[in-house]
Amino acid sequence: MPRSKPDADALLDAASKYLEQELLPTLTGYHRFRTRVTINVLATLRRELALADGHAAAERARLAALLGHDGTPEALNDELANRIRAGDVALDDAALRDHVRRSLAEALAINNPKWPRGNT
C-alpha cells in the first residue's frame, strides 16, 4: 500500500470539488453533461476505495462456503459462474440466491447506492 499523503480519497475529493463547485457552474450543454458524469465517476471511485477490500473478504468467505473450498475471490467467482452456466447448481438454491443478492448489493453500494432502495 502506498503511504503517500494526502491519500487517494483526499485527491479525489479535491478533484471532484473543483469540478463541481468551480468548473460546472461555468459550463452548459455537452461539457456540462460530461463533467457531471465525470463527477459521478469520481464518487464511484471513492466508494470503491472505501468498500472494495471489505467486499472482497466477505465475497471470498461466501464463495468458499458455497463451493466447499478456498481460493482467490476471482478464481472462486469464475468457478461459481461456470458451475451455474453448466447447470451444476439449481437456480433456486437458497445459498446461491443469497450470494448473488449480496454480491449485487455490494456492487451497487459502490456503483449506485440509491438503486436497491428504489428511489432512483
Next chain:
Amino acid sequence: MTTDPAFAERLQVAVARHVGAPGTLHDLARLTGGATKTTWAFDADIADRRETFILQATDVGTSPVADPLAGLTPHLTAEEDARVMIAAAACGVPAPNVRAVLDARDGIGPGVITERIAGETLGPKILRDPRFAPARAVLTGQCARVLAAIHRVDVRPLGFLRRLDAAAQLAAYRRVVDHYGYRLPALELAFRWIAEQIPRSSRHTLVHGDFRLGNLIVGDDGLRCVLDWEIAQTGDPMQDLGWICCRTWRFGGPLPVGGFGAREQLFATYEAAAGQTVDPRDVRFWEAFGNLKWAVMCLRKGLRWRDGTEPISIEQVAIGRRTEEPLWDFLDLIEGRD
C-alpha cells in the same frame, strides 16, 4: 454547435431535390451525435412555406478497426428504417412522416429527412413536470393502442427485417459476454433462467425493439410520435410490452409501465385494441429478458473501447458500471419482490 458550410450547402441541394425548391435552410443545429447516427434539426423553405424537419444521418463506419461483434443485433439501413416508418404510419402508428431518403448523389451519406414534431422526449421531464400531468393520464392507453397498431403492420413487404425470437437474441447476448470474458454469477443465473422460461408459443409480428420514454415524443396532450425504429425486427410482440416495464425505463417514476402506468391498464387496452389476449406471465418473461438485455448492453458500452473500434469515453464507461442495476431488478422480478 457550428456546422460545416459545405454540409449545409449539400443538405440544401438535397432538400430542394427531394422535398421541394428552393430548400433554403434556416437554424440548422446538431441535436445528438451517437456512435452510429447523428440527428440534425432544421427549417427549410419549401415553395412559399417554411417547414420544420429532422435529418437522421447514419454514420458509415469510419473506424479502421472492424467491430468483432458487428451484425450481432439488428441495425436497419436508412432506407430500411424509412420503409418501416412508412409501413407503420400506414397502419395508424404515429411514426415520423418520411419526406426524403438521401442517396449517393446527395453526398451526405445515408440519411432520412422527416417532419419535425414538437414535444418532449426526456423521461424525467415527462414524468415530473406538472405540464405533462394531462399527458401522463392518457399515456398508458395511448401506448397500448400504438403498440397494438405496430404489431398489426404487415411485415411481408419488409423482408429485410431480422426474425429474432428469444433464443436467437439470447445467443447473441451470450456471444457479447463471452467476447469480453466476463464471468458474473448473477448474469449466468439470468441467462439460465431466461433459457428455461422462454414461452412455448407466441405470435410473430413487427417488434419496435426500443419502445420506451426517451424514444417517444410527448406533448401536453399525450403521445405524438414514436421514434428510433432502427432496431426494428420481427418476433414476439410481448417483447415490446415487457421492455417498457423495465425499471430502467421508468426513470424513477412510481408505476411499472414506463414510470407512469399500471400493467393491468396496458394489458386491457392492448387486448381491446389488438383483439389478442395478453398473458401477464409472457410480459413478465420479456421484462426479465429486458433486464438481462440491458445488463449486457451496459457491459458492452463499458467495454467496447477495448475492441479499438472507438475511443474510451467517460459516458460509456459510466454506463458500464450500471450493469448490476438491471440484474438486481431481474432478481426482484423472479422472486416476486417488484
